[in-house]
Structure formats: C-alpha cells, structure tokens
Amino acid sequence: NAGVTQTPKFQVLKTGQSMTLQCAQDMNHEYMSWYRQDPGMGLRLIHYSVGAGITDQGEVPNGYNVSRSTTEDFPLRLLSAAPSQTSVYFCASSYALRPGSHRVTEAFFGQGTRLTVV
Amino acid sequence: SQQGEEDPQALSIQEGENATMNCSYKTSINNLQWYRQNSGRGLVHLILIRSNEREKHSGRLRVTLDTSKKSSSLLITASRAADTASYFCATDGRHGGSQGNLIFGKGTKLSVKP
Numbered sequence: 071n072a073g074v075t076q077t078p079k080f081q082v083l084k085t086g087q088s089m090t091l092q093c094a095q096d097m098n099h100e101y102m103s104w105y106r107q108d109p110g111m112g113l114r115l116i117h118y119s120v121g122a123g124i125t126d127q128g129e130v131p132n133g134y135n136v137s138r139s140t141t142e143d144f145p146l147r148l149l150s151a152a153p154s155q156t157s158v159y160f161c162a163s164s165y166a167l168r169p170g171s172h173r174v175t176e177a178f179f180g181q182g183t184r185l186t187v188v
Numbered sequence: 189s190q191q192g193e194e195d196p197q198a199l200s201i202q203e204g205e206n207a208t209m210n211c212s213y214k215t216s217i218n219n220l221q222w223y224r225q226n227s228g229r230g231l232v233h234l235i236l237i238r239s240n241e242r243e244k245h246s247g248r249l250r251v252t253l254d255t256s257k258k259s260s261s262l263l264i265t266a267s268r269a270a271d272t273a274s275y276f277c278a279t280d281g282r283h284g285g286s287q288g289n290l291i292f293g294k295g296t297k298l299s300v301k302p
Contacts, residue, residue, distance in 0.1 A: 074230075105292070112294035113231075115289055160230060174289075175219075176233035177231075177290055178233070179230035179232070182230055
C-alpha cells in the first residue's frame with residue numbers, strides 16, 4: 071500500500087507554462103482534494119472530488135483545472151503558470167463514515183509538490 | 189475563508205513540559221480533526237473528535253471540544269523533541285456541505301527543546 075503518491079516532488083516553471091501535478095491513491099477512497107500551502111496561510115482548498123467523474127471548486131480554484139476519470143487518480147493542471155502559484159501543493163484522499171453519507175473521517179496526504187514559478 | 193484558527197501561532201517549550209494548542213472555528217461542524225506536519229512533509233492525522241464528543245484521548249494526546257464556544261484544544265503531555273512540528277486543526281468543509289473535504293486553520297508551530 072503506497073497510500074497517496076504525488077509527482078513530481080519539485081518543479082520549476084516559467085511564467086505562462088502549463089503542467090500537470092499527478093496524484094494517485096491506492097486505498098479506493100471516494101474523496102480526493104488538492105490544497106496549496108503558503109507561508110502563514112495554512113492549507114487552502116483548490117478543488118475536490120467526491121467520486122470518479124465528479125469535481126467541484128474549493129476556496130482558490132482560479133488558474134487550476136482538475137478531472138477525475140478514475141477512482142485512483144486526481145491530476146491538477148496549471149493552465150498558464152503565474153508567480154502567484156508558487157507554493158507547496160498537497161493532494162489528500164479520504165473516505166466516508168458510511169457510504170453516501172459525505173461525512174469523512176481522516177484524510178491521507180501525499181508528501182507534496184514544491185512548485186516555483188519564475 | 190478558513191474555518192479554523194489556531195492559537196498560539198508559535199509555541200516553544202522544554203522537553204517534558206505539556207503543550208496546549210487551541211482552535212476556534214466559525215460554523216457548525218460534524219467533526220474536528222487535528223493533524224501534524226513535520227517540516228517539508230505531508231500532514232499526518234492525529235485524532236478526530238465528533239461533534240457529540242467532549243473529550244478524546246490517544247496516547248499522550250488529549251483533545252477537547254466545546255461546540256457552544258466553537259473551540260477545541262489539543263494537549264500534548266510530556267513533550268519530546270520529536271513532537272517539534274506544526275499542528276493544524278481541520279473541520280469538515282463548508283463547500284457544498286460536508287462533501288469530503290476539510291478546511292484547515294493556519295497552524296501552531298511547536299518547538300520542543302531538549
């Protein structure tokens with residue numbers, strides 16, 4: 071069981087470039103989320119998914135796209151990178167207390183992707 | 189906007205002392221969770237307390253929840269240098285209801301000196 075795997079661990083982009091941050095989990099969790107962590111700001115929710123084919127926006131979705139074609143994978147796409155997107159990105163997965171209840175228990179986090187946009 | 193706010197922002201103690209961190213939140217919750225983050229690493233779940241619980245223990249951790257005051261506290265007893273980390277509280281999301289996401293506070297940075 072690898073848990074939640076994020077790739078790459080580090081990335082440097084030039085302004086205007088696009089890229090995809092990968093996230094995969096092998097725990098068959100329904101729920102997956104992307105967060106960004108900036109100094110002094112804690113973790114802010116970018117996008118989340120409650121199951122394959124279903125995604126929704128979080129607190130700071132602008133400049134990012136997601137899709138969830140399988141239960142396992144939840145990639146985050148930066149459409150046109152900007153210096154303001156320099157951050158550490160975390161992917162997390164979790165499961166419901168009861169099927170369909172949407173009340174989640176603990177979240178499992180990946181190790182993060184440190185992104186710098188120059 | 190962030191749901192939880194931890195207090196203090198930073199805490200420095202000696203090994204063997206107890207560390208207490210507080211969390212306040214704004215809206216009603218189903219549960220509240222505490223996470224630890226070692227420098228440069230992902231977050232690790234510590235403990236979850238449900239809205240109908242008032243206190244919960246796990247090893248050296250003790251969590252309390254006061255829903256009337258919308259606050260929670262995390263107590264780490266007999267702290268060790270290995271407890272040095274940032275600690276975050278998280279509540280179930282307000283985006284579209286409790287749909288599988290968590291809203292985090294800004295964290296308390298704990299430093300335990302040997």
